[in-house]
Amino acid sequence: MxxxxxxxxxxxxxxxxxxxxxxxxxxxxxxxxxxxxxxxxxxxxxxxxxxxxxxxxxxxxxxxxxxxxxxxxxxxxxxxxxxxxxxxxxxxxxxxxxxxxxxxxxxxxxxxxxxxxxxxxxxxxxxxxxxxxxxxxxxxxxxxxxxxxxxxxxxxxxxxxxxxxxxxxxxxxxxxxxxxxxxxxxxxxxxxxxxxxxxxxxxxxxxxxxxGKPPQALRLTKRLMKSAQRMELADFLEHCAVFQGICHNTGDHIEALAATLEKRLPIFKGH
Structure with a gap:
């Protein structure tokens, strides 16, 4: 930092x-x-x-x-x-x-x-x-x-x-x-x-x-909500698709799924 x-x-x-x-x-x-x-x-x-x-x-x-x-x-x-x-x-x-x-x-x-x-x-x-x-x-x-x-x-x-x-x-x-x-x-x-x-x-x-949420997903969600205020739906959905592609390829996404399946608290690392 x-x-x-x-x-x-x-x-x-x-x-x-x-x-x-x-x-x-x-x-x-x-x-x-x-x-x-x-x-x-x-x-x-x-x-x-x-x-x-x-x-x-x-x-x-x-x-x-x-x-x-x-x-x-x-x-x-x-x-x-x-x-x-x-x-x-x-x-x-x-x-x-x-x-x-x-x-x-x-x-x-x-x-x-x-x-x-x-x-x-x-x-x-x-x-x-x-x-x-x-x-x-x-x-x-x-x-x-x-x-x-x-x-x-x-x-x-x-x-x-x-x-x-x-x-x-x-x-x-x-x-x-x-x-x-x-x-x-x-x-x-x-x-x-x-x-x-x-x-x-x-x-x-x-x-x-x-x-306590996955850091990258949290920031992307904030950006997404701000984008929704100024975009038409079709353009916004394209935006969502790109951001979701990013999220699906993060380690924190896999950690969240694993923690859910293993019934434990996740440990997020921001990547």
Whole structure:
């Protein structure tokens, strides 16, 4: 495995094949536009994709918030990511916050957002970019951009409707309303809720379960599910056939079959 990347505003920890990325700017509620978290997320994804020893990623926040999204004071004063004319602002979005969805879409392992507190605006969208979300009951979530007179410039309108369908996504986006963990579960935005003291343990259990599967098949399955979002069925089935050919020729496939026949736990080696 290559060296763990050096991060500025986030912390990487590892438990077996599971990596946890903790957004570590509690002083600004883990906001994304006035910190180095964009770079930290992008760097973490690139590192994971290059290291097959990693099988799952958990993203959570230090302190009271998961992420508060964009820096409101910077918006008000038209500085940082939000300063300049139309051309300059669009360039800053492209070179800034929009790097997160592009990175998360390329992530080759399952991802879990452990939403420990407020996840609003771009912070909510970051959670929606993950494959699975867990939240504490009192977490405040919301696609809140319209409340401050802007649109989801980080791709949130793309992710949310794929998560809950167009009608529900439209209601949440047009209203900008916030909601808590239990309602998020009822809407299908989060898989489950967990008490604050149990959240990371629940995320670890889920992630470790994924990490116990054959590593190559797990990554190929993630790639396959992402491909399904943009391919026609006939093309997608051709894609499946190639990936299945790869899987049938791995040692882990044979080990899984042998373990099943011999009624024992498999030992996967990633080849």
């Amino acid at each position: 290559t060296l763990v990347p050096t991060l500025t505003d986030a912390i990487i920890t590892r438990s077996g094949r599971v990596v946890t990325l903790t957004l570590n700017r509690d002083d600004v509620r883990n906001e994304l536009t006035g910190t180095k978290l964009v770079e930290d997320i992008e760097r973490t994804v690139a590192w994971i994709n290059a290291n097959e020893e990693v099988a799952a990623l958990i993203i959570t926040g230090a302190g009271k918030a998961f992420s508060s999204g964009g820096n409101i004071k910077h918006m008000f004063h038209r500085e940082g990511s939000f300063g300049g004319d139309v051309y300059e602002v669009q360039n800053r979005y492209r070179a800034g916050i929009q790097r997160i969805p592009l990175a998360m879409q390329k992530l080759e392992v399952p991802s879990i957002a452990a939403i420990n507190g407020a996840a609003v605006g771009a912070g909510f969208d970051l959670a929606c970019m993950c494959d699975i979300r867990l939240a504490v009951p009192d977490a405040i979530l919301g696609e809140t951009f319209v409340n401050v007179g802007i649109i989801p410039g980080d791709g949130g309108a793309w992710f949310l409707q794929r998560l809950v369908g167009y009608e529900r996504a439209a209601e949440l986006t047009f209203s900008g309303r916030t909601f808590k963990g239990e309602e998020a579960k009822a809407m299908g935005i989060v898989l489950d809720v967990a008490a604050p003291d149990d959240l990371l343990e629940a995320a670890q259990r889920l992630a470790q379960g994924f990490a």
